[in-house]
Amino acid sequence: MEKILSSLNIKQREAVSASDGPVLILAGAGSGKTRVLTTRIAYLIREKKIKPWNILAMTFTNKAAAEMKARVEDMVGSGTGLWVGTFHSTFAKILRTEALSFGFNPGFGIYDVDDQIRLIKTIMGDLHVPPDQFAPKSIAAVISKNKNSLIVPQQYQQTAGNPFEEAVAQVYPEYQHRLRINQVFDFDDLITVPIRLFHEYPAVLEKYRTRFSYVLVDEYQDTNRAQYELVHLLAYTHRNLCVVGDDDQSIYGWRGADIRNILDFEKDFPDTRTFRLEQNYRSTRNILKAAASVVEKNVGRKGKTLWCDGPEGEKIGLIEAYDDREEAARVVERIQSEIIRHKRAFKDFAVLYRTNAQSRALEDALRRAGMSYVIVGGLRFYERKEVKDVLAYLRVITNPNDTVSLKRIINFPVRGIGDVTLGRIERHALLNGERLFDALGDADAISEMTEKPRKSVLAFYRMIQKYQDLVDKITPNELAHTLVDEIGILNLYKHDATFEDAGRLENIRELLNAIREYAETAEDPSLAGFLEQVALVTDIDTWNDQSNAVTLMTLHTAKGLEFPVVYIPGLEEGLFPVMRSMDSTESVEEERRLFYVGLTRAKEKIYLLWANNRYHYGEYSYRMPSRFIKEVDPSVLDILTPEKYEPKETVRPPSRSRVLTEPDVHPDYESLSQDIPELQKGMQVLHSSFGKGEIIRIEGRGPNRKISVRFSGGRVKKFIAQYAKFEIC
DNA sequence: CGGATTTAACTTTTT
DNA sequence: GTTAAATCCG
Numbered sequence: 001m002e003k004i005l006s007s008l009n010i011k012q013r014e015a016v017s018a019s020d021g022p023v024l025i026l027a028g029a030g031s032g033k034t035r036v037l038t039t040r041i042a043y044l045i046r047e048k049k050i051k052p053w054n055i056l057a058m059t060f061t062n063k064a065a066a067e068m069k070a071r072v073e074d075m076v077g078s079g080t081g082l083w084v085g086t087f088h089s090t091f092a093k094i095l096r097t098e099a100l101s102f103g104f105n106p107g108f109g110i111y112d113v114d115d116q117i118r119l120i121k122t123i124m125g126d127l128h129v130p131p132d133q134f135a136p137k138s139i140a141a142v143i144s145k146n147k148n149s150l151i152v153p154q155q156y157q158q159t160a161g162n163p164f165e166e167a168v169a170q171v172y173p174e175y176q177h178r179l180r181i182n183q184v185f186d187f188d189d190l191i192t193v194p195i196r197l198f199h200e201y202p203a204v205l206e207k208y209r210t211r212f213s214y215v216l217v218d219e220y221q222d223t224n225r226a227q228y229e230l231v232h233l234l235a236y237t238h239r240n241l242c243v244v245g246d247d248d249q250s251i252y253g254w255r256g257a258d259i260r261n262i263l264d265f266e267k268d269f270p271d272t273r274t275f276r277l278e279q280n281y282r283s284t285r286n287i288l289k290a291a292a293s294v295v296e297k298n299v300g301r302k303g304k305t306l307w308c309d310g311p312e313g314e315k316i317g318l319i320e321a322y323d324d325r326e327e328a329a330r331v332v333e334r335i336q337s338e339i340i341r342h343k344r345a346f347k348d349f350a351v352l353y354r355t356n357a358q359s360r361a362l363e364d365a366l367r368r369a370g371m372s373y374v375i376v377g378g379l380r381f382y383e384r385k386e387v388k389d390v391l392a393y394l395r396v397i398t399n400p401n402d403t404v405s406l407k408r409i410i411n412f413p414v415r416g417i418g419d420v421t422l423g424r425i426e427r428h429a430l431l432n433g434e435r436l437f438d439a440l441g442d443a444d445a446i447s448e449m450t451e452k453p454r455k456s457v458l459a460f461y462r463m464i465q466k467y468q469d470l471v472d473k474i475t476p477n478e479l480a481h482t483l484v485d486e487i488g489i490l491n492l493y494k495h496d497a498t499f500e501d502a503g504r505l506e507n508i509r510e511l512l513n514a515i516r517e518y519a520e521t522a523e524d525p526s527l528a529g530f531l532e533q534v535a536l537v538t539d540i541d542t543w544n545d546q547s548n549a550v551t552l553m554t555l556h557t558a559k560g561l562e563f564p565v566v567y568i569p570g571l572e573e574g575l576f577p578v579m580r581s582m583d584s585t586e587s588v589e590e591e592r593r594l595f596y597v598g599l600t601r602a603k604e605k606i607y608l609l610w611a612n613n614r615y616h617y618g619e620y621s622y623r624m625p626s627r628f629i630k631e632v633d634p635s636v637l638d639i640l641t642p643e644k645y646e647p648k649e650t651v652r653p654p655s656r657s658r659v660l661t662e663p664d665v666h667p668d669y670e671s672l673s674q675d676i677p678e679l680q681k682g683m684q685v686l687h688s689s690f691g692k693g694e695i696i697r698i699e700g701r702g703p704n705r706k707i708s709v710r711f712s713g714g715r716v717k718k719f720i721a722q723y724a725k726f727e728i729c
Numbered sequence: 730c731g732g733a734t735t736t737a738a739c740t741t742t743t744t
Numbered sequence: 745g746t747t748a749a750a751t752c753c754g
Binding site for chain 2: 255579581
């Protein structure tokens with residue numbers, strides 16, 4: 001332990017050894033925050049003899065939690081019963097354990113945003129709230145915001161003023177009611193329901209207070225009101241609460257995060273000991289200078305000055321491009337020159353953008369240059385339509401009360417149960433006061449139904465029942481494979497080689513793989529366990545930072561990560577800061593903090609880019625450079641004009657730039673493409689189901705290149721070359 | 730009742 | 745440029 005402590009600086013050591021009572025650690029970017037947290041936990045266990053199972057540490061991503069746990073175990077050994085997890089996974093676990101005593105089903109499901117919106121649409125239909133007037137999505141957002149601020153439906157109803165708020169006031173209570181009926185929780189419930197239960201059942205609260213006598217919270221600046229309340233409930237008696245955060249990195253205000261939580265911590269606990277970690281171990285002095293010059297434009301911050309004794313480093317490169325395509329080409333070109341000049345590998349680079357939509361142009365440019373890249377985030381794997389379809393089956397099997405999932409699959413794949421039949425069954429269920437699922441079994445008793453749907457409904461009902469019976473008899477892996485086989489979902493996507501279909505097929509196989517992997521590695525594998533993991537896992541959690549590829553992600557996702565070289569494209573008014581933030585000082589300040597987060601991800605070099613024109617909503621628009629560019633201290637900016645582009649290093653075809661890349665990431669295109677007929681733009685082809693068409697576009701190279709074909713009638717379809725079933729004519 | 734084709738609407742960031 | 749909802753036809 002002595003040895004571990006001596007590797008920390010004085011401030012860090014003080015923060016680690018202040019073990020009891022309320023502690024606030026204001027940790028600037030790159031100041032060794034994770035190191036302090038993990039060492040602190042190890043210190044509690046080794047020096048203070050605190051039992052590991054009496055410590056609860058909460059983070060915002062599973063990846064951060066896993067990393068923290070691994071690092072602590074390195075110091076104190078594994079299998080200690082230490083609790084490290086996200087807020088959501090921690091309280092999902094507690095809810096699961098306590099469900100029965102609260103009258104909940106321990107097999108409850110978890111609704112994501114898509115499920116929430118489906119449910120809200122149904123409710124709006126039932127309550128005759130016109131969905132064309134009020135967007136279900138907006139209503140969902142307001143409900144979520146209320147829940148995070150701990151405002152219950154009754155309270156909200158009293159404040160509703162305009163027609164939109166009236167609509168929310170109608171939907172909100174019914175939404176809560178139906179979640180209960182369906183025996184599911186949404187994300188917000190995982191935080192708010194435990195609060196309610198702790199209030200209503202003091203004995204249970206007492207149990208967890210005793211159990212978690214030391215509580216640590218990471219990224220405290222991103223907690224919302226509900227999370228704040230929960231943390232305070234747990235720490236109220238023992239007051240051994242340590243929170244770590246950086247008000248300059250608060251970027252989740254739009255999700256209900258309340259920056260006051262960290263700003264007022266010392267008011268909440270007057271005997272707080274506060275530690276400031278201001279020595280930065282990550283970035284060069286120039287990068288810190290740039291970051292500081294930007295963030296100091298914000299008012300209402302705690303105020304920190306990061307310093308480091310490292311090298312000055314290179315200046316920040318600023319590049320102006322004609323449009324988004326050229327911007328992407330410049331990124332590629334600059335990656336190439338960095339590789340030559342500094343012998344860097346692909347994994348040293350990250351491109352961090354404001355919106356997911358920006359990834360497309362970058363992706364195209366990287367692919368054309370033959371560079372390996374990986375996109376983190378965007379549409380999450382488990383949110384893809386075909387994946388959610390299969391998951392919906394598994395959800396109904398574990399929780400037949402889940403009507404959102406039931407309605408999703410009752411006629412998918414199509415089995416002849418349309419809207420009319422479903423309506424009849426729903427009415428029957430309502431009249432008899434039974435669950436929709438049980439009403440399926442009564443199909444014979446519903447007189448208005450005709451013979452064909454009746455048979456379909458009963459067959460579907462018996463199939464689900466069969467799997468419900470199998471849940472405890474076979475492994476989740478076997479069950480999922482058998483199920484996918486029986487519903488024949490793979491066949492739906494097997495027929496044609498369109499790009500979408502091949503992707504869907506691949507995704508379902510990937511899902512089956514995930515289930516198999518889960519069944520092999522989990523301590524106590526169960527279908528419900530898998531579904532919970534799926535609901536709470538994000539892309540960043542599964543991102544493999546070891547593979548050698550350029551990383552593309554949003555600035556939000558990048559929080560907590562670091563890269564030698566960082567590119568921030570799209571620095572334009574209306575994109576960054578984003579249009580909707582520009583009317584309030586507060587939200588522009590949040591955008592500015594986001595820019596600060598981006599700048600402080602870089603260890604050695606930053607490139608800022610903007611384009612005069614950008615393709616958006618299907619058309620070009622003129623752009624002005626972002627105000628944030630002007631806020632960067634001009635003395636650290638290096639304006640890279642076209643003359644400085646080093647023309648010899650501009651984008652070249654992959655075959656000539658072999659020195660730039662590693663052999664294993666560069667497939668031998670020529671040998672790979674030999675077994676596929678030579679397809680070219682303008683060729684006439686004949687497809688087995690779409691008929692005659694003309695190739696209008698070819699993207700990429702090799703067997704996975706995408707072929708766009710326009711068929712007679714003007715329909716355009718995209719195919720993957722190696723699966724495409726057409727003849728050249 | 731299902732399937733196919735056409736139309737509309739939309740993109741801020743996510744546990 | 746993508747996906748869901750609406751409409752029409754067999």
